[in-house]
Amino acid sequence: MIKKIVVILAALASPAFADPAVVQNVKVSKTAGGYTFDVTISHTDTGWDDYADVWRIKDPDGNVLGQRDLAHPHVNEQPFTRSLSGVVIGDGIDSVVIEAHDTVTGWSSSTKTVKLP
Secondary structure (H helix, E strand, O other): OHHHHHHHHHHHHHHHHOOOOEEEEEEEEEEOOEEEEEEEEEOOOOEOOEOEEEEEEEOOOOOEEEEEEOOOOOOOOOOEEEEEEEEOOOOOOOEEEEEEEEOOOEEOOOOEEEEOO
């Protein structure tokens, strides 16, 4: 009985020990078709059960302007950079917030605010 309780408690506590995905760097460029974002993420991906699976771009009001889904774990590629092009951002917005998400801890509180060129 005690063994079962320990196993259950360990399973419930494991997300608390998981590392959140972190936005390490953002490069933004403006093109005729919108903005291109090159975002570098770090996360202790361990496989399909725990990996950085998406990052998104939000305006200062919290509206999502673009999202880049990450199709697979990057266990042996850390940190890694992925791009998103053609992001349309309205006039009057001079900065955006980049957020990263992983399959265990969800959206990270560690965000990066970047000025638009």
